Amino acid sequence: MAGVVLTEAAATVWRALEAGPREVGSLVASTGLDQSRVMVVATEGEAGGFLHVVARPRDEVEPAEDLAAQLALGLPERRAARLLADAGGALAMADFVAAARDADVAVNEVFRFGTARGWVQRGKGEVVLTDAGRAALDAPAADEAALAQVLAGQRFADEWAGVDAAEALRLLQGRAGLAKLRKRTERVLALTNAGAAALAAGVTVKREQNALSQEDLRSGAWRDITLRPYDVTLPAATVRPARLHPVRRIIEQARQAFLELGFEEVASPAVESAFWNFDALFQPQDHPARDMQDTFYMAEPARTTLPDPAIVQAVRGAHEDGGDTGSTGWGYTWRPERAEAVVLRTHTTAATIRALARKPNPPHKAFCVGWTHRNETLSFKHLPVFHQIDGIIIDEHANLATLLGTLDAFYRKMGFSGVRFKPAFYPYTEPSVDVMVYMESRGKWIEMGGSGIFRPEVTEPLGCKHPVLAWGLGVERLAMLRLGFPDIRELYQGGLDTVEGVPLCR
Template sequence: MSENKICLTPQEFELLQLLNSTSGGGEVREVAKDLKKSYVEVIRVAQELSEKKLLTIEASTEKIIRLLPSGLKAATEGLPERIAVEKILKNGGSVELNRLQELLSVTSDELKIILGWLRAKNWVKIIKKDGGMILSAEKKPEESSDEKLLKYLMEKGEVSYEQLNSEFRKALEDLKRRKELVEVAPITYRYLKITQAGRSALLKEVEFKHEVTQLTPELIKTGGWRKAEFKKFDLESPVSRIYPGKLHPITLLIDEIREIFLEFGFEEIESPLVENTFWNFDVLFVPQDHPARDAWDTFYLKKPSRGNLRDSEIILNVKAAHENGWVTGSKGWGYTWDRSEAEKLILRTHTTAATIRYAATNPKPPKKVFCIDRVYRNERTDYRHLAEFTQIEGIIIDENASLRELLGFLKEFYNRLGFNKIRFRPGYFPFTEPSIEVDLYSDKLNQWIEMVGAGIFRPEVTAPLGVRTPILAWGMGFERLAMLRLDLNDVRILYRNDINWLRSIPSIIKKGI
């Protein structure tokens, strides 16, 4: 081809012309908008021109800040501490803390957070009186930096971190300490710049080439494919990410665990979320004065507070087992068992309530069942603990059941989940003897992690139910397993529905740790 000619596709020529007319460059998104083409189309053509040295592509990553739905609500309706001050002023300028909680319709934990921000911003005076607290405010406070930033983000939609001044950067750190108000996400910009060779190319006579990008039935039928010039595709060219629909990682892991149990021949069972303490504790030989039954550890229902227990032989047997050991050879706990205590209603604290109910109605071997369901503990939420979480429970009722079989099953179960370094330790639980604990070793964390409590149900548990054969039992926390498999250091991430995190999780979760 003559030096005064150059071969380009119409798309390449169009892109070069645009860049040449707009001071020589532009960001891909803006260029795509000007050309009325997609991002993918523009970046593909730009990649080809870059290989011909007719333009350059420079990438840079910036932190973009945008409001989340809760942040948008705070920007329009006000931050909780702003609303609190308004309530105080409408109430005459002072209000008792308990009354403020009623006015705001918030929980005690939420009120503590609001109180912390009121103190930090020095918006109220706090007076302790008669064992209580009175909050007073004289006037409507000036707009704080974090409030200004919220409104700025609402106006702009999203901004680069580099655009924020020192005041807004400090305010951003305050907002990040709150729950899901703002999102700070990295975004990559690609800038196209025409080279001198590209400008020179536009001065030459352009010979347009028409490449075929798709082999159609018509090309095959007419034989046109023989003379057609097919476009070469670069499989490594950058393209926009696609986020297809997929199952939540929690669902993926639960389905994987369920499949393992079913492959072993287990049957899945369910039980009520609300239980009598009888089935949650008493049947399991947990004494009625055990610390786990305290209101600080267990959620008791306020209304209705009790549920009727059907008069049955099991209740009498459990009562005798607690008081004197009944026919088990045990001395029991040596106290007077209280039926009214056993009738109290709670949110179940473990799914053992499900498996023990099953054993009571299906005492004849062989039986193998499992349960994966929600349980509740009155615990303070932090990076390792939740008040509501998922437990994995199972039992095997068999005449030949033994501790060796239990160890073998648990070892194989975790092997199938991808965990190969497993150890067993002696443990203690009120309802199993012998009892064991199972640890998994994490090479990444360089430590053993406790995963399972297991054992063989004591005679004081099985005999009152009419079960004459051994019952192997185990219970394990699902969230701890999920944290290992998903490489998380905070259990709360599992339930935050962070769209960026969910997008980053593959559809097939890697086994092991």
């Protein structure tokens, strides 16, 4: 008969069992193997018919830290029984309570446990020591005897001598102040006859390792080593690569789309004059959007200077009576000091309109991505500071049809499979268009951004004689739709779970 091949661990365990059955805990202690390794050996040995594994339930009693002191003093119900015995077997309730307090005996425990034991009885306004209680005065109860052995190291009920273990456990149930009860399972391993025979016939021990060392590989020892197999279906530890913020990825996608479409990237100050943020866009000076309620006004710097007087004069004309633009204007007196106020820009159109003023002649295609600000409070849906993307086209061929074509191209580059348009009404574009995009992930059309052709009251005072296409969208709204976050504030709280919680493909 060829010798049985064993791992080193199995050989160690088998040999330890030659002298007789052993409990797993003691095997772990004497062999230095992990409990899990011993159990693997047990399971494999049992499957091969070489080992017996017997499981035995045991009750373990874990003593409270101060159990010794409690026992030395005497349990409350025992001390109460003595009090009652000294008083002739009964006390009026009030007297009993007073006496118990004097002796520092917890009355509620006396009633709870003393009654359960049948030692004391609560009668009509008095407390009586029963016959059982009187008898108990002479000898420890089962639990008290058991606890004394627990303190001496016999923590398992099957180790107690001369004690009714079942009764002791019943009495200890629910008395965590004294000790906690635990159900344990002890496994005892033993060699079967086949196991003993195989061991006697001689076994082959194979070297098994978790990993190969450089030395194992260099020396050739690897030839005699078996690498332990893994459960290759188990999950591994989570690893997340370092990466860009999800909002950054949308911004970069939009920038890429614009650059591919031949746009020049522009930027403008976040701290902006009301002139470029509002007046140049034909927003009347009493418009609610310009209120302190909606716009951040700066305390520092509080005022700025207006641009080229010719431009200022033309903008004033457009507001007051239309100037040379063919418009009726807004019909009010335009005040330069309101245009000199400094605000945090409320839209990136402030950047594109500056680009238009700088280079009003076609062809000129410009875009801007940047922070914009609205004086709002924070909520799960709204941020007071957020990113916008804005683009303009100044071209001889700019018109509503080419606006729709450009929007279609742009939004397809942003990853949307369907783009639709509907009329809208925005203050500085005419006509105005709402862009609806189809979101595959949601299976529906969603309003994604506004657009239109700048009104002549906007473009002509800045020296631009051609139709100008303009559109914009909010980055965070798109981010929320794509990523499916419930709360927009998460984006900027810095938690890496947010940044890393979105796969690159989204």
